[in-house]
Amino acid sequence: MFLYEDESHIRDDQDLGFTWSPREKQKQISTYGHHATVSLFGCVSSQNGEFFCMEKKKCNAQSFRSFLHFLLSVHQDKHLVIILDNARIPHAKLLKPFLKENAHRLTCLPTLLS
Numbered sequence: 001m002f003l004y005e006d007e008s009h010i011r012d013d014q015d016l017g018f019t020w021s022p023r024e025k026q027k028q029i030s031t032y033g034h035h036a037t038v039s040l041f042g043c044v045s046s047q048n049g050e051f052f053c054m055e056k057k058k059c060n061a062q063s064f065r066s067f068l069h070f071l072l073s074v075h076q077d078k079h080l081v082i083i084l085d086n087a088r089i090p091h092a093k094l095l096k097p098f099l100k101e102n103a104h105r106l107t108c109l110p111t112l113l114s
Helices: 061-074 093-101
Strands: 002-012 036-045 051-056 080-083 106-109
Touching (some): 036 061, 061 080, 061 093
Parallel strands (some): 080 106
Antiparallel strands (some): 036 051
């Protein structure tokens, strides 16, 4: 099964641009004082358009490994070929043992085991 993978980061921040207000009556806009962030890992199947997504607090090698483990558990009877973008996370040294251990069921392109 061919899957195309990508990750995305969503931030909740209150960036203010330009606004208009009468002279000496500056507009006050309340903000919450925190910047919530969520990272999403997702894959879409080239055969049937099936979509898989996982929400994580951080976008790092551990989160990516967790997503790969999830994909393998969903497709227990299939060999997965995952097409990756050029992000650095899939190339982390932490993933090498996991990829070698699951090489019989998981292939990442471009290859990550070199």
